[in-house]
Amino acid sequence: MERTAAAFGRTPSAVARLAESPELLNGFLELSASFEGSTLEPVAREVVIMTVAVRNDCHICVTMHTGKLRELGADTALIAALRAGRALDDERLEAVRKFTLEVLATSGGVADDDLKAFLAHGYTERNALEVVLGIGTYTMSTLANRLTRAT
Template identity: 65%
Template structure:
């Protein structure tokens, strides 16, 4: 049903994003080739995820949001991709394992992000005062709370699209599957 595009076969509206991804990664991830069928979704995801990457949440906190989304939504590709990213960031292997298994984190500050992400998802944003205060008490800000929502939005797009298209795990990520 879904075509895994190449740089040459990508619709005109997606081609520059496909080319930029190849330049950045050195290869074309299957998921990007599949998302290229919708230039608007591909562009939207890349732009929103770039905004999330530029947010004031630190890299580990961002990856906690992403891997929480990936495991919750059952996106095996995202789990592998963001396990690789956490490994690049020298994250504690116990943290990576706990995130992959949807378990609480030993690091209280990162656990606050994980718990807050789950609370935002579980309440569709109507988190309790107690949950907000628990998040803020670990040095996070109201801006960070909204940035968690930004990450949820970005990775809702990718996890659902990857599952819909059946995006496979690329050979470059197989060791993190």
């Protein structure tokens, strides 16, 4: 929790609620750090996170990661589209959003054509697996946040 407080300048209520299970909190923080260290660029990582958060209806996650996108200099149209679950104007980031949704919809059984479409935007197979890491990390977070009624 100290690392989180240092990063955010405070301990977010969602993190405090997850601390009821130190195992879950530590797992989330470790996975989150791994995802942050991945080769996906920061805004692409946030696209994955926001796509999962919107899909899973985690309002606190959407709010927190809207702030993160603003810190990264993302434009308001991109943020609004992500929050609404709409297609993105940026084709490369839209490829990440669509691929994330496809991985979720197929439980990882993405069709070859869908994987090729993702790769055609300059992403790699490593990036595809990093999307899976982000989905796993933020599925855990969004479900736990909803369960604990984090606000």
